[in-house]
Amino acid sequence: MAAALATLFVFTFAVALSTTAADPDLLQDICVADLNSTVKVNGFPCKKNPTEADFFSDILAKPGSTNNTLGSLVTGANVEKIPGLNTLGVSLSRIDYAPGGLNPPHTHPRATEMVYVLEGQLTVGFITTANKLFAKVIKKGETFVFPKGLVHFQKNNGNVPASVIAAFNSQLPGTQSIALTLFTAQPTVPDNVLTKAFQIGTKQVEKIKSRLASK
Template sequence: MEMAKRIVLLAILIRAALSPLIAFANDPSPLQDICVADFASSVKVNGYVCKALDAVTVDDFIYHGLHIPGDTNNGNRQRTTQVFVNALPGLNTLGAGFARLDFAVGGINVPHTHPRATEVFLVWEGALYMGFVTTDRRLFVTTLYKGDVFVFPRGLVHFQINVGNGPALAFAGFNSQSPGLLQIAPTLFNSTPPIDDSVLRSGFRVDQATVDQIRANFRTA
């Protein structure tokens, strides 16, 4: 009996030691086969309420149109087509998401983070310079080409920019149905309500004219 208690205690200690490394890397595991998101429900949970099973159809598990290029006629010359739970309700509770990323020449997916997901990034066409920065400000950066895969760790600031002579195309997978997106510059300079200018002046060590110029750039984007 004493040996059994020691084994149980050891197992508890090992799990406690490993818990920061496992179990919390993505969305919670589902407790049923399917839980198609019910967008009509007013109930708010950590995710979406499950649609009634008799209302679920095969269309809840299909997304059409990812073969269509995204419109890159914008300030960043880049467009991301997201296939998250809002676009594909069958993803609800499954801890997965997908995206198509189109880049015109010189197009950039500006520095941003996904607070709820790790991202696996596949270059389909073109040449993309990309990287991420760790919390101790170490930069990991490279240029990748057709068929190359890169991983962006959860929550870290990262970016991609087209450095080729033609358009670039990539696809990305996420271990969350709703990874979240925080673009660094728009988040800080175009929030609602706006962050006080004194914070931005001090945080970026710039004058008021620079803060005003950056704000104006994002308000007209």
């Protein structure tokens, strides 16, 4: 009987851990990240003498430059920019888009994302593991949610700049751009993997790699 109860407890505990939605709960009031520490932990060690400045940033106040190939720029306000976010399980980003600008298909492996449109309008969408696309046009004052880990994108199809504030339930959500991950990884993904996966030739693979490597 005792063994059965122990097994049930272990199973229940494992299920509870597996349903954790975001970063682990904090165990103290604050743990400002010591970004200069050489100690490696799941997150960052606590800074000895935190100040008010560790909890403040104006990094999202101004639009970012969208003068690039994609016509978009993501400005992150995560734990690497605001050390006071360490262990708090939240962060923000500002994304600016030129007319026609694209935040290309990507994923956030550690967070769900919710965007709020500051200016303009965007076509946004995410794709489920069953390859179903959920897409919508959103405009100023509206929001849209991208579930954790799913491939998603935003595109400014308007003739004027657009911008959003993105909220995440992680202090450092991580970003994997699909194209960059596959074509600019180091060491490189073998060409025969990419040619078979995308049903294209080696010359096309090398062309894509060279174009993306220069970004």
